[in-house]
Amino acid sequence: MTLEVENQAGTNQSYTAVVVLERFSDPRGGGETTALPTLVERAELSRTTLSVPGNATTTQSLAFTPTLLGDELRLSVYVYVGPAPESASPETADYHLYRWVDVGDSASSLPLPAPVPSGG
Numbered sequence: 001m002t003l004e005v006e007n008q009a010g011t012n013q014s015y016t017a018v019v020v021l022e023r024f025s026d027p028r029g030g031g032e033t034t035a036l037p038t039l040v041e042r043a044e045l046s047r048t049t050l051s052v053p054g055n056a057t058t059t060q061s062l063a064f065t066p067t068l069l070g071d072e073l074r075l076s077v078y079v080y081v082g083p084a085p086e087s088a089s090p091e092t093a094d095y096h097l098y099r100w101v102d103v104g105d106s107a108s109s110l111p112l113p114a115p116v117p118s119g120g
């Protein structure tokens with residue numbers, strides 16, 4: 001995944017991006033009055049520091065390996081101006097980007113390698 005950070009300040013700025021995979025409980029019932037789902041599990045996947053010159057844009061590749069399996073997991077990128085706290089969250093981040101993803105066991109879906117012929 002690629003993150004693009006635009007620094008609109010006139011001076012160099014350091015940013016920290018924290019990638020987290022989160023599982024939420026299913027919301028009860030339905031309708032607009034339903035409570036929001038509760039965070040039940042989270043795994044920090046990576047942290048990256050970017051230095052962006054003033055009035056410039058920088059892109060950074062974010063490499064990570066999912067450690068949770070399941071459907072409708074939230075892959076979040078919490079971006080902080082400066083250092084990030086030990087536990088990143090929407091409440092502490094300066095910017096929060098996310099995408100809903102399904103993560104399956106890729107080992108079970110990979111084809112087996114073809115047998116190597118014996119030399120004889």
